[in-house]
Amino acid sequence: MKADVLIVGGGIMGCATAIELARKNKSVIIFEKDVPGRHASGHNSGGVRCQGRDVREIPLAIEARTMWDHHPNTVNSDCGFYVSPRLRLAESDADMEVLAKREATLKSLGYDHEVLVDRAEVLRLSPHVADHVVGGLACYTDGLANPLLTSKAYAATARAEGVTILSHTRVVEAAATAGGFRVRTSCGKVYEGETLVNGTGAWAGRFSAMLGDPLPVYAAAPTMMVTDRVPGMMSGTSLGLTSRLLGLMAASNGTIIVGGGYRSPLDLEKEKIWIDPMQMTKAAQIMTEILPGLGQAQMIRCWTAFEGCIKDKVPVVGASTKVPGLFHVCGFSAHGFQLAPMMGRVVSQLVLGQQPELPLDAFRPDRFSETKAQA
Amino acid sequence: MKNRYDAIIIGAGPAGLACSTELADKGLEVAVLDEQAAPGGQIYRNISKTSARQRAILGPDYTAGLELIRAFTEATVDYLPQTRVWQAEAAGEVFFSHDNRSGRFQAPFLALNTGAMERPVPFPGWTLPGVMTCGGMSNLYKDSTLVPREPVVLAGSGPLLWLVAEHLLALEAPIAAILDTTPLKQMLTAMPELPAALRRAGYLFKGVKMIAAVQLAARKAKVPMYRQVSGLRAEGDGRVERVKASCRGRELSFEASTLLVHEGIIPNTALLRQVGCRHSWNPVQRYWHPQVDASGKTSLGSVYVAGDGTFVHGAKAAELKGRLTGLTIARELRRLTEPDYRRQAAEVQAELQEELLPRPYIDALYAPRKDLFTISDETTVCRCEGVTAGRIRELVEQGYTDHNEIKSIIRCGMGPCQGRMCGSAVMELVAEGSGRSPEETRQMRLRPPIKPVSLQELANATLGEPDES
Amino acid sequence: MNRGNSTFTRSEPLSGDDTITIFFEETACEVPAGVTVAAALLGHDDHHFCRSAADQEKRAPHCLMGVCFECLVEIDGVKNRQACLEPVREGMQVKRQHEPVDESK
Ligand SMILES: Cc1cc2nc3c(=O)[nH]c(=O)nc-3n(C[C@H](O)[C@H](O)[C@H](O)COP(=O)(O)OP(=O)(O)OC[C@H]3O[C@@H](n4cnc5c(N)ncnc54)[C@H](O)[C@@H]3O)c2cc1C
Ligand code: FES
Numbered sequence: 019m020k021a022d023v024l025i026v027g028g029g030i031m032g033c034a035t036a037i038e039l040a041r042k043n044k045s046v047i048i049f050e051k052d053v054p055g056r057h058a059s060g061h062n063s064g065g066v067r068c069q070g071r072d073v074r075e076i077p078l079a080i081e082a083r084t085m086w087d088h089h090p091n092t093v094n095s096d097c098g099f100y101v102s103p104r105l106r107l108a109e110s111d112a113d114m115e116v117l118a119k120r121e122a123t124l125k126s127l128g129y130d131h132e133v134l135v136d137r138a139e140v141l142r143l144s145p146h147v148a149d150h151v152v153g154g155l156a157c158y159t160d161g162l163a164n165p166l167l168t169s170k171a172y173a174a175t176a177r178a179e180g181v182t183i184l185s186h187t188r189v190v191e192a193a194a195t196a197g198g199f200r201v202r203t204s205c206g207k208v209y210e211g212e213t214l215v216n217g218t219g220a221w222a223g224r225f226s227a228m229l230g231d232p233l234p235v236y237a238a239a240p241t242m243m244v245t246d247r248v249p250g251m252m253s254g255t256s257l258g259l260t261s262r263l264l265g266l267m268a269a270s271n272g273t274i275i276v277g278g279g280y281r282s283p284l285d286l287e288k289e290k291i292w293i294d295p296m297q298m299t300k301a302a303q304i305m306t307e308i309l310p311g312l313g314q315a316q317m318i319r320c321w322t323a324f325e326g327c328i329k330d331k332v333p334v335v336g337a338s339t340k341v342p343g344l345f346h347v348c349g350f351s352a353h354g355f356q357l358a359p360m361m362g363r364v365v366s367q368l369v370l371g372q373q374p375e376l377p378l379d380a381f382r383p384d385r386f387s388e389t390k391a392q393a
Numbered sequence: 394m395k396n397r398y399d400a401i402i403i404g405a406g407p408a409g410l411a412c413s414t415e416l417a418d419k420g421l422e423v424a425v426l427d428e429q430a431a432p433g434g435q436i437y438r439n440i441s442k443t444s445a446r447q448r449a450i451l452g453p454d455y456t457a458g459l460e461l462i463r464a465f466t467e468a469t470v471d472y473l474p475q476t477r478v479w480q481a482e483a484a485g486e487v488f489f490s491h492d493n494r495s496g497r498f499q500a501p502f503l504a505l506n507t508g509a510m511e512r513p514v515p516f517p518g519w520t521l522p523g524v525m526t527c528g529g530m531s532n533l534y535k536d537s538t539l540v541p542r543e544p545v546v547l548a549g550s551g552p553l554l555w556l557v558a559e560h561l562l563a564l565e566a567p568i569a570a571i572l573d574t575t576p577l578k579q580m581l582t583a584m585p586e587l588p589a590a591l592r593r594a595g596y597l598f599k600g601v602k603m604i605a606a607v608q609l610a611a612r613k614a615k616v617p618m619y620r621q622v623s624g625l626r627a628e629g630d631g632r633v634e635r636v637k638a639s640c641r642g643r644e645l646s647f648e649a650s651t652l653l654v655h656e657g658i659i660p661n662t663a664l665l666r667q668v669g670c671r672h673s674w675n676p677v678q679r680y681w682h683p684q685v686d687a688s689g690k691t692s693l694g695s696v697y698v699a700g701d702g703t704f705v706h707g708a709k710a711a712e713l714k715g716r717l718t719g720l721t722i723a724r725e726l727r728r729l730t731e732p733d734y735r736r737q738a739a740e741v742q743a744e745l746q747e748e749l750l751p752r753p754y755i756d757a758l759y760a761p762r763k764d765l766f767t768i769s770d771e772t773t774v775c776r777c778e779g780v781t782a783g784r785i786r787e788l789v790e791q792g793y794t795d796h797n798e799i800k801s802i803i804r805c806g807m808g809p810c811q812g813r814m815c816g817s818a819v820m821e822l823v824a825e826g827s828g829r830s831p832e833e834t835r836q837m838r839l840r841p842p843i844k845p846v847s848l849q850e851l852a853n854a855t856l857g858e859p860d861e862s
Numbered sequence: 863m864n865r866g867n868s869t870f871t872r873s874e875p876l877s878g879d880d881t882i883t884i885f886f887e888e889t890a891c892e893v894p895a896g897v898t899v900a901a902a903l904l905g906h907d908d909h910h911f912c913r914s915a916a917d918q919e920k921r922a923p924h925c926l927m928g929v930c931f932e933c934l935v936e937i938d939g940v941k942n943r944q945a946c947l948e949p950v951r952e953g954m955q956v957k958r959q960h961e962p963v964d965e966s967k
Contacts, residue, residue: 522922
């Protein structure tokens with residue numbers, strides 16, 4: 019079977035790219051070894067945040083944020099999205115300085131989405147935070163969405179646009195040919211396409227190696243936790259910290275989704291993740307310090323998923339310099355969910371040979387060899 | 394406190410008691426962790442404290458546990474009652490909550506003998522206060538001699554329904570009706586299994602005799618009994634006031650303030666799924682159970698399961714399975730020579746074989762009936778999150794066939810019980826709507842903590858590596 | 863003995879030494895020593911133990927074996943105790959777990 023574009027990985031990156039390409043009359047096949055949304059895209063914490071992003075990502079994130087408002091039109095679902103301002107708390111004057119610097123840097127670059135706020139404003143946004151909190155940096159437009167609903171909506175839209183999604187179909191071999199690419203699947207079938215998109219998430223390191231363009235993407239298992247309902251505790255504001263690991267998201271049903279950098283041990287080969295209960299104890303300690311009223315709340319459960327990470331924490335988005343016709347969209351390092359709608363746009367532009375609407379230089383796949391050379 | 398052992402046994406029911414006593418006998422250091430305040434599990438609940446009258450009412454099947462408890466009490470084991478295990482790992486770690494503190498134990502072998510639970514079957518009104526399970530009623534009586542003093546209806550299928558009816562009749566509780574939901578057809582389906590069952594006729598007839606005696610007593614007490622009952626529902630304002638059902642076209646209605654339900658027993662696999670051992674689907678009993686070998690060894694090697702947790706076989710079999718697991722772990726730890734192991738295990742196995750002879754007949758007779766999960770759209774399925782069957786059907790219609798995904802979208806199975814109460818029904822609704830057997834769908838995943846733990850307790854916990862000892 | 867609105871009764875009488883006093887919603891109740899909190903309350907006032915956190919419906923023990931989490935009460939200031947697993951102690955303060963109304967809805 020043939021298609022213009024072969025996409026490996028049915029996560030939100032693969033599906034978002036497929037939708038845009040199909041809308042430009044390209045034929046697309048997505049290969050997904052499980053089902054769309056089984057991994058990071060369906061099981062992340064649903065944070066749609068511009069707050070705290072690497073400055074290189076900000077232009078994309080700001081554009082992506084407006085796309086989150088239009089999902090009912092673009093993917094026929096609101097994706098469970100709602101605004102929950104994200105407030106990064108300063109626990110000391112030193113923290114406050116860090117936040118002030120961040121605000122200044124953003125201002126100098128022309129961004130105003132993160133605003134330094136004093137304790138009074140912190141208390142207005144989140145009345146139950148502890149006494150030691152001195153202020154914060156607020157991003158009023160950040161929000162939360164339902165990741166599974168979102169990835170399913172993207173997959174359904176892709177299908178509706180004519181994309182073929184092959185679930186339970188792993189790409190076991192992929193190689194460049196004279197006319198493009200040939201891939202062989204775990205179902206024993208062979209497919210051909212002019213271009214190939216690598217949206218394999220946590221598996222991107224291996225997949226890129228298979229194609230002769232190895233990327234330093236490694237698998238990690240960000241670990242999330244969720245509490246029982248603690249209505250009123252968060253007042254709809256999601257919280258982060260400046261110098262400690264913690265992210266608390268105010269779910270609309272009154273529970274708190276807890277994350278912010280906890281990782282669990284994993285075995286990518288066996289697709290097994292062990293949840294380390296020490297993560298829960300660490301998170302619980304900080305949580306009860308930040309929101310002293312939470313002592314009686316309960317941890318109901320943890321979850322984790324595989325994510326592809328890169329040391330410099332920004333993704334790889336761009337054309338392979340080694341294999342013509344190969345495009346990477348991976349290595350989102352636990353913050354790709356928010357960016358996904360925009361990734362679909364820019365990657366499709368790359369595939370179509372157009373100039374991407376926003377510069378992607380910072381995400382070039384060959385940036386690693388460069389830094390090595392410099393070092 | 395000591396925190397490294399040769400084996401950690403979770404559950405102090407017949408399987409856990411027998412298993413740990415066997416291990417202690419062989420000089421091994423074992424810890425026994427159980428949620429309840431006293432050993433005995435569900436069947437022998439509170440057995441060391443029940444009165445002579447309670448024991449007379451509950452009969453020899455209950456007092457059979459006394460000997461087990463005596464042996465356990467005399468054995469040298471570290472027994473931690475009122476201890477909720479919230480995570481176990483194949484590497485031998487067990488995390489638990491005891492006295493509002495979290496702790497961690499370690500051992501090369503784990504035996505997760507977490508037993509069985511009653512099959513939760515949603516029907517209209519099942520969330521009303523006053524709707525309890527038959528097993529729950531039995532526990533209540535064992536704990537405290539409580540019996541209903543206002544009209545009570547018993548409804549369902551299976552020996553436990555009749556056993557509880559027997560106790561309530563003996564205690565002169567005001568039974569408003571007994572509604573047997575076993576379809577007639579099932580009696581015929583079970584027939585081929587009867588010859589094997591008859592080889593252990595004593596056991597079988599005991600059961601048959603018990604049910605016959607209860608029915609006779611009920612007739613004498615003028616308790617109305619109905620067969621082939623369907624369409625059960627409970628009604629009332631904030632609690633049960635009426636129980637309704639239909640019986641072969643006839644509408645039934647009873648004033649009652651308690652409704653006791655029972656639709657069979659299924660393995661309680663919560664901890665087993667969390668630890669990650671492999672499970673199989675049994676299409677007759679319609680439940681998932683861990684894959685174990687004769688000794689109770691799971692796919693994880695260092696993790697064993699004994700008792701009803703492997704497959705529901707009853708108390709005596711659970712005890713024997715526990716003993717076998719104990720012997721096997723003792724051999725693995727080189728406290729039993731191979732010949733000694735073979736001899737001792739063979740004895741237990743022979744007894745177990747005999748015990749299991751009538752099971753296929755009983756299992757076929759009381760297999761969940763076809764229409765058991767005919768749930769109306771308005772019925773609440775997930776009690777914790779208030780999710781109705783209609784909502785779940787909508788998702789199944791949209792193509793969702795994975796409870797894990799359905800849960801992520803409408804929260805059914807996300808509450809404190811972590812899907813223990815809605816799991817069976819969601820699985821059946823998916824099967825009904827998609828035409829796929831549960832075997833072809835993904836089993837519902839359980840993630841730690843499998844029992845909620847307060848943040849304060851977690852914040853205070855020091856769960857570092859256990860000390861060497 | 864204050865039997866409140868219970869629809870259950872003890873089938874065996876208790877002698878005075880076998881009872882202890884616990885407080886349910888601040889009312890003293892004499893209950894048999896050694897029983898679970900669920901049994902004590904069901905023998906006293908079984909109307910409901912808690913409300914569903916999702917929809918505020920009244921809930922009471924269903925399984926009495928630690929599975930359903932419908933018997934959650936506050937014991938001595940600690941919330942979310944499973945009453946069917948917790949034995950009574952002299953002077954124990956038990957409260958119904960009323961989840962406040964969810965503000966976000
Ligand atoms: C726990 C967690 C929390 C997170 N929280 C946030 C957050 O709050 N905000 C945010 O913006 N981001 C968050 N993220 C990051 C975000 O989820 C990811 O960056 C994003 O979903 C990546 O999408 P993807 O399509 O690249 O990856 P995936 O969704 O993992 O998709 C990759 C797919 O490729 C398939 N695949 C791999 N190899 C093959 C092969 N050979 N053949 C066929 N198929 C293959 C896999 O099965 C998988 O489905 C979080 C991530 C995790 C894990
Ligand atoms: S009554 Fe079910 S958990 Fe207590």
